Structures are given as C-alpha cells and as structure tokens.
Amino acid sequence: MRILLVEDDPMVADGIREGLEKAGFAVDHTAAAEPAASALALTHYDLAIVDIGLPRMDGHELIRRLRRRGIKVPILILTARDGLDDRVTGLDLGADDYMVKPFHLPELLARLRALIRRSRSATASELSAGSLRLDLARRTASARGAPLDLTGREWDILQQLMLATPNVVNKQKMVESLSEWDNELTSNAVEIYISRLRNKLQGGDVEIRTIRGIGYRLDEPLSV
C-alpha cells in the first residue's frame, strides 16, 4: 500500500507520515505540486493525500491536471478549518474525499482504508471472500482460519475468482490465463481444477457456481 503525501508544512507532513507508516503504509512525500505530478505519472500509488494550500501551483490545479491527464488515483484533500468553498470545489473537481485540519489520525486511517478498498485493484496484498483469505505476497490461503493446501493451478484459479467476485469469470479467460504463449489447453482442464477446488472448499461458506456456457462465479450464499 503506497501513499503519496503532498504537504508543504514539514511538521504536519512528518506527523502524518509517522502515523501512516505505523499503520503499515509506505509513504512518499513531496512538498510541492510539480514533483507530485511527476511522481504520480511515474509510479503507482494506491492513494494521494493533497494539501489544498500549496505554494505556487495549488492543490486544485494539481487535481485538475491529474484528472485531465486521465490519472485516476484516489485523492484525499486536506483543507483548513474555514475553507468550506475549497472543499466543495475540490470534490467537484474530482477529489474523492477531504479532511479538515487538524484531524484525528484514526479517522484519517478509516477514510484511507475506505477509499482504497473502493478502488481496490489487483495490487491488493490480500483478498478475501466470506471466510476465505488469500495472501498474495506469501501465496498462502486459508478458509475459516484453517490453512488451505493448494497446488499452483488451483491457486491461480481461485485468485481469479476472488479478484472478480461477485462477478462471473469467463471460462475462456481462465483457459488463456493458464496457457503458455502458444500451447492452448482444453477447457476441460479448467473444469478439473474447479472440481478439485470445490472438494477443498467443502464445508466453507463460499461456493463456486457454474454459469453454463459462460464461466464460474464465487458466491457467498446469503446468510440472512
């Protein structure tokens, strides 16, 4: 989880950085808008925190430029207590949230998590559905707290299902993702792994549904 912090006041910046790092985020920091723009263009960030009162190019202008360039990283803006208009125009320009300075760190963290969850991409380091958990970095899986022993292929398939959930994964897509550059597999191979996965997921609270003629979908049978 990588966050870019754009803040000109060194005191504030250090305070935020420390809190974020303690919560497990990787934080990069720039004091002005121009270097922030290039950092965002070059590197992937999960989120950007932008102080609206920056020297030279201000935060509004930064956001406008980013969005115009099609960069759609989630942006949270920081604003002074009395800058109501700032907040409004910031949100209308394409920011995703704001916080009023000074603020409580737990609240900032909650908002960050909400924003990142919302825009969660393939870079998330953990996937979950029901009591199923996949740790992408360690390539381990667990269901209901108990570790799951998965082979490579089974893992690939389950990851695809979980990334897509609750949407359907096209079977042809699965075949392609399992095949090397030139040797196509039979679609039957996918069926095999689905079958084996189902066996290993027995008794869990998720289920692999077949969508005839299309593919598969991971479902959590509704507990009401």
Added chain:
Amino acid sequence: MRILLVEDDPMVADGIREGLEKAGFAVDHTAAAEPAASALALTHYDLAIVDIGLPRMDGHELIRRLRRRGIKVPILILTARDGLDDRVTGLDLGADDYMVKPFHLPELLARLRALIRRSRSATASELSAGSLRLDLARRTASARGAPLDLTGREWDILQQLMLATPNVVNKQKMVESLSEWDNELTSNAVEIYISRLRNKLQGGDVEIRTIRGIGYRLDEPLSV
C-alpha cells in the same frame, strides 16, 4: 437521480428533502431502518443518506445488512458532531462518506454528486425496468428483490427486451440473434422462450406484450 433518505427527525428530514429536490433529485423518505432496507431491495436508488442514530435497528446495523446482502448503493451517513467513533466504524462497515450535523447544504450536494459520479464509473453494468434488474457482470437477474434463475437463451431474450424497452423488438431480429451463422431456427423457438420467460416473470410488475406480426415489447403496466 433517486435518493433514499433515512432520518427519524421530521424537521431535519424535511429540510434535507427540500434542498435535494431543489437541486433536482427525486427523494424518498423513511423514518426507520426496516422500511429502508426493503425499499433498497425493491427499487433502484442512486444513493442513500442514512442517519446513524435511528430508533430500534441503528444505522450501522442497516449498513451491515445491506452490504451483506450485496446491495452496493453508495451510502452517506449523517452523524452528530461528537460521534467520531460512529464515523470511523461507519466507514469501515462499508459506508462511502459521512457528514457531521449540522452541515451546509452546498457541501452535502457536492458530496452527493461526487459519490454518484464515482459509483457510475465503477459499475454501470446494470439494466433495469420496473423492479426487474439484470446485472450483466454478475450475470444475475432479480425481480422484486427475489433472484431469477434464467437459462442462457432466456437471458439473451430478456436482455434484448430490456435494452429496447419501451420499444418493440422485432421477432426476426431475435431469431437471428439466437441463430448461428447458417442454421436458421424456427420462429417458434423464440415463442417458446417468451413463454418460459413469462412464467418466470409471473407476479412481477413488468409484462411481455405480443405485437402481432412484429415482435415483442416489455411493458410496465402500472406506471404510465
């Protein structure tokens, strides 16, 4: 733009409703959580505004239930000035934003617009007519909140009807869309699927009308 407002204080509710309607939103209002849950299950809303301090089932519980049922309407929660914990847990539960009471209406409007814009770009793969709903990505269908079990052909036909509604879909076009390149089907096949679909749509608020000699049209008899 349809918004559901869940707020027990009549004074506050009326104030918000008036502001929203002036800004061009259609507003429905409930005072408690239970009717809100059913309204959200039955009808499509672009956004829900939930007061966190509700009688009986509170706002948190409402949000938890909605998310567990897979209802992913954007939610903005209203909270008292001092309820920091409320806000944090609300966001972690799956709300998308919050506002502290009392607030400035223009700011509320800006946030609503931002939320709706965001959710549009995120999903946008749903078709609806009356209480009928097709989620293309998940390949699920529901009528009046209850899931519909459709086969591939039924799905294709219903999708055509919903895409065209309220216009007529030419029967010949349907035949072509079901046929492979060269083997033409009988137009009788379409009639069969229409018949099966009608059975499954029994009791809903939409109806498949026959236009003799031309084709079919999806109608909502109730709303004129």
Added chain:
DNA sequence: CGTTCGCTGTCAGGCAAATGTAAGCGTCTC
C-alpha cells in the same frame, strides 16, 4: 542416475440441464 511422488492435463463415460422440433390448440383479424 534411478526412483518416487506430486502436479498437470487428456481421455472418455456418465449425467443433467438446456434446447428446439413437432403438433395441437387457442386467439386474433378480416
């Protein structure tokens, strides 16, 4: 090296759901 073992993917049999033809009957139109 040879053996073992687990993973992979093909084959083939079995099965259930989905499909579409045929046919008889109802309904609309002229």
Added chain:
DNA sequence: GAGACGCTTACATTTGCCTGACAGCGAACG
C-alpha cells in the same frame, strides 16, 4: 368462419459439465 399467427406441452436431441482413471513430466531424494 377461415386462415394466419401465436401459445404451450411433450419429447427427443444436443450441449456442456463433472469426475474417475491414467499417462507425462519434473523436482526431490537417495
């Protein structure tokens, strides 16, 4: 009331999926 069109049931066929058996392969191990 005759003909065309549409609805519906029954049923045979087709399709797509599931799964057990098995062979190839490579890594680990002795």
